[in-house]
Amino acid sequence: MKPVPLVIGGQAVGADDAFDVLNPSTATVYARCARADTDHVDRAVAAARDASADWRALPDERRAEFCMQLAELLEANAEALTECIVAETGKPIAGYSGVGARKEIQGAIGWARATAKLALADEILQDEHTARVVLRRKALGVVGSITPWNWPLMIGIWHVLPALRAGNTVVMKPSELAPVASSRFAELAARVLPPGVLNLVNGFGDVGAALALHKDVNKIVFTGSTATGRRIMRAGADNLKRLTLELGGNDAGIVLPDVDVRAIASKLFAACFHNNGQTCAALKRLYVHESVIDALESELAAIADGIRLGDPMHPETDLGPVQNAAQLAIIEDLAADAQTAGGRFLSGGRRLDRPGYFFPPTIVTGLSNGARLVDEEPFGPIVPLVRFGTEDEAIALANDSDSGLGGSVWSKDVERARALGERLECGSVWINGHGGLQPHVPFGGIKQSGFGVTFGVEGLREFTSVQTLRINAG
Numbered sequence: 001m002k003p004v005p006l007v008i009g010g011q012a013v014g015a016d017d018a019f020d021v022l023n024p025s026t027a028t029v030y031a032r033c034a035r036a037d038t039d040h041v042d043r044a045v046a047a048a049r050d051a052s053a054d055w056r057a058l059p060d061e062r063r064a065e066f067c068m069q070l071a072e073l074l075e076a077n078a079e080a081l082t083e084c085i086v087a088e089t090g091k092p093i094a095g096y097s098g099v100g101a102r103k104e105i106q107g108a109i110g111w112a113r114a115t116a117k118l119a120l121a122d123e124i125l126q127d128e129h130t131a132r133v134v135l136r137r138k139a140l141g142v143v144g145s146i147t148p149w150n151w152p153l154m155i156g157i158w159h160v161l162p163a164l165r166a167g168n169t170v171v172m173k174p175s176e177l178a179p180v181a182s183s184r185f186a187e188l189a190a191r192v193l194p195p196g197v198l199n200l201v202n203g204f205g206d207v208g209a210a211l212a213l214h215k216d217v218n219k220i221v222f223t224g225s226t227a228t229g230r231r232i233m234r235a236g237a238d239n240l241k242r243l244t245l246e247l248g249g250n251d252a253g254i255v256l257p258d259v260d261v262r263a264i265a266s267k268l269f270a271a272c273f274h275n276n277g278q279t280c281a282a283l284k285r286l287y288v289h290e291s292v293i294d295a296l297e298s299e300l301a302a303i304a305d306g307i308r309l310g311d312p313m314h315p316e317t318d319l320g321p322v323q324n325a326a327q328l329a330i331i332e333d334l335a336a337d338a339q340t341a342g343g344r345f346l347s348g349g350r351r352l353d354r355p356g357y358f359f360p361p362t363i364v365t366g367l368s369n370g371a372r373l374v375d376e377e378p379f380g381p382i383v384p385l386v387r388f389g390t391e392d393e394a395i396a397l398a399n400d401s402d403s404g405l406g407g408s409v410w411s412k413d414v415e416r417a418r419a420l421g422e423r424l425e426c427g428s429v430w431i432n433g434h435g436g437l438q439p440h441v442p443f444g445g446i447k448q449s450g451f452g453v454t455f456g457v458e459g460l461r462e463f464t465s466v467q468t469l470r471i472n473a474g
Helices: 038-057 060-076 078-089 101-116 152-165 180-189 205-213 226-235 261-277 293-305 325-340 391-399 414-421 456-461
Strands: 006-008 011-013 017-023 028-035 123-127 131-139 142-146 169-173 198-200 219-223 242-246 251-255 283-289 344-347 362-365 382-388 406-410 428-431 464-472
Touching: 006 038, 006 180, 017 078, 028 078, 028 180, 038 131, 038 142, 038 169, 038 198, 038 205, 060 078, 060 101, 060 152, 060 180, 078 101, 078 152, 078 180, 101 152, 142 152, 142 205, 152 169, 152 180, 152 219, 152 456, 169 205, 180 198, 205 226, 219 226, 226 242, 251 261, 251 391, 261 283, 261 293, 261 382, 261 406, 283 293, 283 391, 293 344, 293 362, 293 382, 325 344, 325 362, 325 382, 382 391, 391 414, 406 414, 414 428
Parallel strands: 142 169, 142 219, 169 198, 219 242, 251 283, 251 406, 283 382, 362 382, 406 428
Antiparallel strands: 006 011, 006 198, 017 028, 123 131, 131 464, 344 362
16 A cells, blocks of 8 residues: 655655555554654645745735645546545545535535635725834745644645635644545645645644744644644744644534524524534533423434434435444443443444444433533534523523533524523634634634634734834835
């Protein structure tokens, strides 16, 4: 099996070492990737640095054209990239409620196109007889992108496209658990971008650390765990790197007593369990009013019992496996702790006895804050339902968390839900929905869920510095 290469300076590059990528549906080897070392990181950063001045100097419209070409490459190679995503993540090709591998590639294409159309115009701060003052946005230089395994290609596009659009060059480091689709994208991009504008190094934590520590990297954009985000923050201190950190989330949803339980049950289930709950902005804690919790438990359990769990390449499969053995172990540990704590399991609860990392959608009731399953992000197909009596109680429970990525309120009374949603301590709030991301709407977390935003003009600004130009009257 020929290893998937690195991409440095526009060229495919091999390495002395390689590592296996497993298919989580079978726990067998799907691919091998060249394993970068610190020398490869140095070479990739140097290539990006060498390309930086010319890329930044291009007319803005020309960079936009290049970015649009990347969107077209994604579309032209959509089927092959989709197969990579299915094989390395276990994400079903279609998926429950249409959220699967095809959704990921379509999202990557859509975000690439939307980002290509963005622009940062100069702002006139003063214009009078004494002086004219202009605020300009300038590219930072070299951006390091470190991405996770749950939505590897789409999140890679979220990182790379705005960095390039703003005039930066990039070194990507995908997760070693799901690097293939991103690597194939980098190889495709090398066909159209000038050499060194986009580079990719595959490997483990030592490669990410080398990128975060590198003195010639001006910014790191990272999506992943809070613990790793803290390490990146410390590593970037020596050269005061700019950072955008989208870290762990333990999103809460509040269900008010006036809801139509049957009407919202499938939406809540999808918000909790799409991609097996392996989404930062998935619903992970559900606070339900005591008057409707029994009915909602019954509806959600019925949906869970009807879920088709299996081969992710089959078009009728709703959910596939958990992506990796380590994450499955976390889910099993939280399930065992919930049972010890008195949780009542309405569905699932045990790993399936079959090859791969399959764990069925699991709904637990009878717990509250203080239980590990409520307080800790499981990042998997297990969700607690927590009973509440008053709105103030619901808000106190939802906000009693170190995480602050997203939250939602569910009610027929939109104004009532909006007022309650504004009291949630999180970066994004949805009413009668959860996790709906859009390329023109900024997204980011507070508290231990990170800082900085992605998407839209606000996200594009994250990849620039401010320069003010004052022209005094002659």
